[in-house]
Amino acid sequence: MRYNIIYQRKVRTKAYEMLEIGLSMEFDTATTPLDQAFLVVKSKVEEWLEKERDRILAETISRPKRDEEK
Numbered sequence: 001m002r003y004n005i006i007y008q009r010k011v012r013t014k015a016y017e018m019l020e021i022g023l024s025m026e027f028d029t030a031t032t033p034l035d036q037a038f039l040v041v042k043s044k045v046e047e048w049l050e051k052e053r054d055r056i057l058a059e060t061i062s063r064p065k066r067d068e069e070k
Contacts (some may be wrong), residue, residue: 001029007041008048013056021048 008022027037
């Protein structure tokens with residue numbers, strides 16, 4: 001039997017900004033148990049979240065402050 005696992009996360013990245021990442025994958029019970037499939041999808045979303053958070057943080061830190069721009 002084939003089944004679909006969907007996992008989504010929404011986190012605050014900075015004031016007034018949210019980041020939402022989701023993934024939907026199809027599996028077959030003959031090859032992948034439900035619990036294992038869920039962990040695969042969840043770990044991928046968590047990995048992407050951490051990478052995107054790090055990128056946003058690095059971007060925020062590397063930007064000059066308004067006083068420095070003038």
